[in-house]
Amino acid sequence: MGAGQTILPRWQADQISERLRDRRVLLLAGARQCGKTTLARQMRSDAAEYITLDDPGARESARADPLGFVRRRARTLIIDEIQRVPDLLPAIKLTVDEDMRPGQFLLTGSANLATIPQANESLAGRIAKIRLRPLSAGEQAQAGRRFLERAFEGDFARTPIAVTRDEIVRRALAGGYPEAIGLNASARRRWHQDYIGALLERDLKDITRVHRLDAMRKLVEITAAWSSKLMNIADIGAGLSIRRPTVEAYLGALEALFLVDRVPAWTRGDYERVGRKDKLFMADSGLMASILNWRSEESALNADRIGKLIETFVYNQIAPLTELSDEYRLYHYRDRLKREIDFLVERESDGAILAVEVKAALSVKGEDFRHLRWFAEAMMDGRPFTGIVLYAGKEVLSFGDGMSAVPISVLWAD
Structure with a gap:
């Protein structure tokens, strides 16, 4: 810290x-x-x-x-x-x-x-x-390490977890870089912006030659805005005035510096993955917010911003948990009929799936489970399946057939 x-x-x-x-x-x-x-x-x-x-x-x-x-x-x-x-x-x-x-x-x-x-x-x-990633909320709270094991079993505490949506937004805006967590909002934004500047001016040359530093700086902003979206190199590179191979090389450099991650698409077979788009995420939600110059008040009132912020934040919590064991693989799902599931965690030992939808809302409806239910019926072939909607409320709620609405705060709860 x-x-x-x-x-x-x-x-x-x-x-x-x-x-x-x-x-x-x-x-x-x-x-x-x-x-x-x-x-x-x-x-x-x-x-x-x-x-x-x-x-x-x-x-x-x-x-x-x-x-x-x-x-x-x-x-x-x-x-x-x-x-x-x-x-x-x-x-x-x-x-x-x-x-x-x-x-x-x-x-x-x-x-x-x-x-x-x-x-x-x-x-x-x-x-x-x-x-090693920036500190997760679980590490900061010294709890939550067993979230995946418990989630696969549907084992969630049935008592209210008193964390408001404002607190979730605050945690997401703070991110997980140890030096930045304890700073006030203004100082934290300056820290994050100085951090990006230092990476581009010093560390970048350790891995590649960048001839257009201005384009690389702009690409950092674009990838921050792109977090939680499907990869589209043509759209990401639009307006940068550099060729597609250069865009791909620059994006690869940002991945090599561990600023951005790709989450692959889940398919039944490896051959089906050809042509499926990865999902792009910033590796720290706080860094993303500072690059985009977001404030807490504005983010809480903007549906697109709060959705992107909280989904990126949830990714920042789940990804390190999947990396603690060779047992787990992290994917997303989207098909040609635009059925989407934010995250799929596959357990290698038995092919079990934990499907996670992320909602910034304070309440959950049965309709929020429609893609999870379809996936369980159409894609699992009898394998174990657990579906959860992570939301900004305070109660664990059962929706039947292995489906639950679960507070986002369970990610850093015992």
Whole structure:
């Protein structure tokens, strides 16, 4: 958290410890300022040495002698911001090929290493990856980690959860970047805007060459406005005065910096996915709101804004939960008849589906379940199905046949 604030436990800490017991190299990847460095430093011990490549001296040493840099006496070497010196990756490969013991390297990266050729060439099959996102509402409340397990079983508390829609909007506007959460609205917007500026002026060059920084800045605004919508490259690129391949490359760079995510379409078979559009989301609802210069009063009164804000916020809560286990896959659903479901979480072990619709309203009607009911009847083939409408009310309400209206606040409840 920010200066003087308590450092909150991260859900991924146990994952890191577990993976270091059986993998030679582990990458903790995520956006700048989401808490990677804090978490990596917490892993320091007598057997684990920490060093950051944000330090100019460390960078120069790593570039001058990559092999000597990685061959230290520590049982585990923690290297922060590995993308700053990609020449270390072949040296790490050589080291772990000579010594097969697990837990040798914990790397952190603020850019997706898949965009760096040395990573794909050097560490394929040798590296495990964990995504760290900005703090979820559950992590902030130190609750909610078991939401998916409970949701698949329809196990929701039956007592009222006293959280108003204004509180949900406030949380969504705050987002999850630790340094920004405790700031007032005006200071938070400035923090987010400075953050974007720093990424585009410094970190972007670590992964790609951008010849039109003005177009990239405009694309950031467009992708923020596009959050929770189906991908359409032609429409996203309209007005940027750059060619489609450049739009795709720039969008890929924003994904590599963990600013935006794609949620794939769910289909019965992989071949059916061809041509289906991904859904685009900003990786932090607070950052999205600041880029678009939204205020709480305006957002609460604007149906389009509050819908986009709350759906993006819900995505920011569900996505990290699906990444805590290999058991879950996150999708959206939309077919040619425009039947839509905001999120589908598929459980790998038995093919069970948790279908989630998001409503900013204070109440729910039976009509809000029509696509969930259709999906359960037409697409499940006897597999377990749970359908929920997350809404801004305070009561868990049953609508029969495994369907429930559930307060959004359950996402950060025990």
